[in-house]
Amino acid sequence: MNKTINQKAWYFVIPVFILVAFNAAIPLMTVVNYSFQETFGNNVFAWEGTRWFKQILLSERFHAALGRQIAFTFIILLIQIPLGIAIALTMPKKGWGVPVCLILMSMPLLIPWNVVGAMWNIFALPDIGFLGHSLNALGFDYNFTQQPGDAWFTTILMDVWHWTSLVVLLSYAGLNSIQPAYYQAAEIDGASRWATFRYIELPKMKKVLTLAILLRFMDSFMIYTEPFVLTGGGPGNTTAFLSIDLVKMALGQFDLGPAAAMSLIYFFIVLLVCWVFYNLMMKNEAQS
Amino acid sequence: MAKITLKDLSHSYLEKQNNNSDWALRDVNIDWKDGGAYALLGPSGCGKTTLLNIVSGLLKPTKGRVLFDDKDMTSFSPVERDIAQIFQFPVIYDTMSVYDNLAFPLKNRGLSDSEVASKVREIAGMLELTSTLNNRASGLTADGKQKISLGRGLVRSDVNVIMFDEPLTVIDPHLKWVLRSKLKELHQKINRTMIYVTHDQTEALTFADQVVVMHEGQIVQTGTPVELFEKPKHTFVGHFIGSPGMNILPCEIKNGEISFSGQKIQSHKAVKKSNFSKTQIGIRPEFINFSKDGIPVKIKRVSNTGRHKIVDTVCDEGNIKILSNASTEIPSGSAHITFNQKYTYVYGDSWIIE
Secondary structure (H helix, E strand, O other): OOOOOOHHHHHHHHHHHHHHHHHHHHHHHHHHHHHOEEEOOOOOEEEOOOHHHHHHHHOHHHHHHHHHHHHHHHHHHHHHHHHHHHHHHHOOOOOOHHHHHHHHHHHHHHOOHHHHHHHHHHHHOOOOOHHHHHHHHOOOOOOOOOOHHHHHHHHHHHHHHHHHHHHHHHHHHHHHOOOHHHHHHHHHOOOOHHHHHHHHHHHHOHHHHHHHHHHHHHHHHOOOHHHHHHOOOOOOOOOOOHHHHHHHHHHHOOOHHHHHHHHHHHHHHHHHHHHHHHHHHHHHHHHO | OOOEEEEEEEEOOOOOOOOHHHOOEEEEEEEEOOOOEEEEEOOOOOOHHHHHHHHHOOOOOOEEEEEEOOEEOOOOOHHHHOEEEEOOOOOOOOOOEHHHHHHHHHHHOOOOHHHHHHHHHHHHHHOOOHHHOOOEHHHOOHHHHHHHHHHHHHOOOOOOEEEEEOOOOOOOHHHHHHHHHHHHHHHHHHOOOEEEEEOOHHHHHHHOOEEEEEEOOEEEEEEOHHHHHHOOOEHHHHHHOOOOOOEEEEOEEEOOEEEEOOEEEOOOOOOOOOOOOOEEEEEOHHHEEEEOOOEEEEEEEEEEOOOEEEEEEEEOOEEEEEEEEOOOOOOOOEEEEEEOHHHOEEEEOOEEOO
């Protein structure tokens, strides 16, 4: 077959090119611009080279925020993924229970982030909130506005409440795509419930679970609104995750250079983790 | 190893049954001898998979009993029944190697590693899977995967019965022959009861000693391939088996005389009863000859398949297909035909009159 070479076809890419330029490349380049320079306003810039990057990478404040962020993401993944799979496994596969479960599961996902934060703030207030008041009435010394442990507990509980449904819905879709013959074969082969899960359900859910983990990793790693409304990053800095810290630096202190450098490092970490994770999960798929 | 008896089996997927069409299976009675090769043959939706799943224990029948060696197994699970079943689409454990797939049913039953290894190697040898034992099962082709499914069914030596649910549907035509003869060979080697479900008459007739033909949830005939061909007990069997199928033509019976298209017809046996709402004669295209006198027909089309000629003719009462040798001279235009009396049957309300 002879291919016609016609470079004019590139013109068709122009609309996409312009769109991407305006919504991604140009804003990103502004950040890149800030990250290498110092500015005092009035559009006066001074070249600083890699100074801000070095400063951020060596700063204890960044290390602490990154540590908190990794801990938070790790904990919520550890809870949400197994819990989501477990709930999906117990959900009915037919009958009137299906729409009821699906609607109940979708509800938390439809609530805006800041509303979730505000809801949980009121819900968890130690004096008037249902959760906070009940815990104190039961004899627990609970106050998320003052005790870091309680603040973490509440933030994690809120995120689990808000986002486990996503894992449930994805897992449920994965489970429903398994042909009945697989379960019948497992039954005939004498497989235990655990073996059926381990060798049939889990492998068949691999793709949706990869997606679920990726989505939950990205969202939780970039979490901002909910903890901002719930705890404001406090008490102290104990729940100031990367985004909260970044906003404090950029808008609170107006340290645009370091904030830009931090944004780029932040962006790079998310990209790298997703890329490595996705490739590890899909390695075997490509072979087969 | 066991003989299998199905007693008065009926099954419905509905909670309430109002008429016959609500039943997926109706009044099924079967005796399957130990070590036999059987086929369940019928079109899609005739209830053959339902019947198979009842035998394997995946379904509990609405009515009736399943006996293995005269022991009632109706409420037993597939594991307790100790059966193997191979499904229409290859079912493999994606994350396991071919070896682990074949070993899985054995390991679940607590066999020692050395026993597992020797059995897996034996069955892999029979199915020519030895060279791929260490590969990941998900990387195999469709027929390779189906071989693994077959292997998992055949690897246990203690099973009561091995059931195949249209196992060659996804296999390439040229490999179908190979796998089918492999199955036949395996049956002779391991001598276990095998039940083979299919809608393909060639598969059923080549695999089985006894074929059970099903139609709308009922068994219409059980017999050897030759019996089904030569003496169909139901017009459905005549029509479904054979290519082209049996000619089924309307006829009248009066005082023991059969008349078709104004001519008297002799059937294989004298017919006495005639109180049917519908009477038909059945004659296979193989058993019709051209002759000087007889039933007048018009020849519509002759198709030459190489070994045979299929002649489409039309008479007053409908179309008649005739199968002749390729060397036979076919008259053109009008002709007369006669039916071979030995293979001419009379059907009352679709069932043979004897």
